[in-house]
Amino acid sequence: IEVTYDSTGYHLSQAKYASDILARASVTDTKTAHSPLEQNVKLRPSVGTPLPDPTLYRQLVGCLIYLTVTRHDIAYVVHLVSQFMSALRTTHFSTVLRILRYLKGTLFHGLHFSSKSSLALHAFCDADWAGNPTDRRSTTGYCFFLGTSLISCRSKKQTVVSRSSTEAEYRALVDATSELLWICWLLQDMGVSQSTSIPIYCDNQSVIQIAHNDVFHERTKHIEIDCHLIRHHLQHGILRLLSVASADQTADIFIKSHPPRQFGSFVSKLNLGSILST
DSSP states (O other): OEEEEETTEEEEEOHHHHHHHHHHTTOOSSOOOSSSSOTTOOOOTTSSOBOSOOHHHHHHHHHHHHHTTTOGGGHHHHHHHGGGSSSOBHHHHHHHHHHHHHHHHTTTEEEEEETTOOOOEEEEEEEOSSOOTTTOOOEEEEEEEETTEEEEEEEEEOSSOOSSHHHHHHHHHHHHHHHHHHHHHHHHHTTOOOSSOEEEEESOHHHHHHHHOOOOOTTTGGGHHHHHHHHHHHHTTSEEEEEOOGGGOGGGGGTSOOOHHHHHHHHHHTTEEEOOOO
């Protein structure tokens, strides 16, 4: 990880590491991609021709997983291609090549931590519903900011199948709440306490209503424990749930693909930018 400092703050990147990945894959031409994944692409385990030798694919995906330390803009698509390590096909390898061509055009992108950022914590939480075409599991996505600095994020397929979009987003909210508690404890150990309840922005009104509703019914019976967990921390003022429009839901970048312009907007909100090599 390369660290650069100036009057505006710190910039963390892995440009040299990304360049080495491109060399390993022999991506030496000038062709680039505007986003790491085409919109509405659904990867399946049985589509495409099986690759005779999976070695290079596994090596590249392993490298890309480590690259997501500073390149959170590829977290979702890397989470996708990592699911086909044992039975990969040409379609999966083509997706990896597109990721590499996107990296080629954004080689010096990295995380920026502003020296003028506040230490107020806030989060965005979202989930798709039944987005995986093979097992119909949903994907959890969340991100945490300390002021304007991105300090934690996740893109991960849920372990069970959700029967509604509300259930999928509530499971994502539970994961985000657990992460929030851990971050709060960590910051407190560092002497940075949060004086007010921490906002988590969610774009599902049903999730917010269920979190504040003391009445359980058939709709929430199968996630009752999750409901109790979130309501406990709501009542104790640890967190508060705020509604956000889907267009402003930053965590959306961790659960699905987007057209280049919208993807670029989300990348900007993550405070991911480029700095020239020195």
